[in-house]
Amino acid sequence: MQFKNYRSKNLISSLTFCAAAFLIFAAATFVRAQDPDDVIRTETNLVQLNIGVVDRQGRPITSLTRGDFNVYEDGVKQTIQRFEPVEAPFSLVLMLDMSGSTINFRQQLKLASQRFLDALAPEDRVAVVQFDAKVKQLTTFGTDRMKTAYAIDLANGKGETNFYQALKFALHELDKEGKRRKAIVVLTDGLDTQLRTYDRQSVSGAQTNEDALKAIRPQESPDLNAVLSAADRQGVTIYPLALPSGDPKRLPLQTPNITGIYAAARARLQHLADRTGGRLNEINQLQYMAQLYREVAASIRTLYTISYQANGVDRTRGKWHEIKIEVAPSELTARTRPGYFAR
Structure with missing residues (x-):
């Protein structure tokens, strides 16, 4: 009887150990299987733009504020989360x-x-x-x-x-x-x-x-x-x-x-x-x-920097996203990168 109890306890301990080992292995496998880009995808939705602005004569304009800029991605207006003037390092x-x-x-x-x-x-x-x-x-x-x-x-x-x-x-x-x-x-x-x-x-x-x-x-x-x-x-x-x-x-x-x-x-x-x-x-x-x-x-030294979290657009990986900047007053011209491919 004691021998049977010992065998039962030993069997339960072995099964418990195997189950735990399997869970650890499965978790490790899942971590390795994740696409590295998936880990940072939320972070990479934050888009940072360096923007130059000139007047009709091509002269740089360096006195604008956050309220003078509107950012559009794929035609959808975005909320500016961070604005840095031209003086920022x-x-x-x-x-x-x-x-x-x-x-x-x-x-x-x-x-x-x-x-x-x-x-x-x-x-x-x-x-x-x-x-x-x-x-x-x-x-x-x-x-x-x-x-x-x-x-x-x-x-x-x-x-x-x-x-x-x-x-x-x-x-x-x-x-x-x-x-x-x-x-x-x-x-x-x-x-x-x-x-x-x-x-x-x-x-x-x-x-x-x-x-x-x-x-x-x-x-x-x-x-x-x-x-x-x-x-x-x-x-x-x-x-x-x-x-x-x-x-x-x-x-x-x-x-x-x-x-x-x-x-x-x-x-x-x-x-x-x-x-x-x-x-x-x-x-x-x-x-x-x-x-x-x-x-x-x-x-x-004439660049502004704007950051925004892309919202209201299709985040399918590999899709091209077009960026458009509007500046007030309207006769000014803004130059930045034309867009990016989603990660």
């Missing part, structure tokens, strides 16, 4: 192309990017990232301009251009800056080594420049769209400064294959700027590089 990543294509004008490049620092507000936090075959952070975010300028002076490199990996790294670092206003200013020819290899394979049979560009379909690049998705989520505005070495119109030998590759790289830079509300600045002559840097810094 930014977190900025200054990205420097240190690949082989910039070796001949390094000193000029460094001096021009250091002038960019002079045009920023004192509270703007700046990090510096260089990229060639590798991606390297030269300084973390800070307001010490002398330290940042020294880091720029130390920038060096050669060889390949790991451009899109560098952009992903910069966005990852910006994510640590929380809800601050954010932007990336990147000096490059845009000729990412890995994408260049893929593009070369795509254009192998092209007979004309137009055929080559159609074969590449530059805006469909997974690396490009991964960068845009991360920028959308954080509200990051990207300002490419395009070096003349990447200009397809300056190629000494303009075959369809080569022209297509260069045109695709430049088209991706344009798309980065347009989709994030920035502006592509083409450096036609190197002596104007410092001036363009200062103009970009001045443009950043």
Whole structure:
């Protein structure tokens, strides 16, 4: 009898243990099976926009208030939850192309990017990232301009251009800056080594420049769209400064294959700027590089930032959401990113 009781108790204990183990395993499996985007979906519904406003003569307007803006998503008016005036500080990543294509004008490049620092507000936090075959952070975010300028002076490199990996790294670092206003200013020819290899394979049979560009379909690049998705989520505005070495119109030998590759790289830079509300600045002559840097810094200092929780629209993942900004008075023009894909 005692033996039977012992066996019964032992059987119950074993079953209890097995049931508990199963529940733990099932819970762990469920956690692993969740889409990571699902975990942050509520958070990513908060849309952050950097907005520039100009009058009919193109002059920036910097004295507007929250009540002067109306935001529409897919035609539905949204409630502005947070408004920051043009004086609010930014977190900025200054990205420097240190690949082989910039070796001949390094000193000029460094001096021009250091002038960019002079045009920023004192509270703007700046990090510096260089990229060639590798991606390297030269300084973390800070307001010490002398330290940042020294880091720029130390920038060096050669060889390949790991451009899109560098952009992903910069966005990852910006994510640590929380809800601050954010932007990336990147000096490059845009000729990412890995994408260049893929593009070369795509254009192998092209007979004309137009055929080559159609074969590449530059805006469909997974690396490009991964960068845009991360920028959308954080509200990051990207300002490419395009070096003349990447200009397809300056190629000494303009075959369809080569022209297509260069045109695709430049088209991706344009798309980065347009989709994030920035502006592509083409450096036609190197002596104007410092001036363009200062103009970009001045443009950043005229941006308002608005955040809203998207309501009343279809949140289906992958759906494009169009954004429209109205400003009072009506003769003013607002510029921001055109929309985003839902996550």
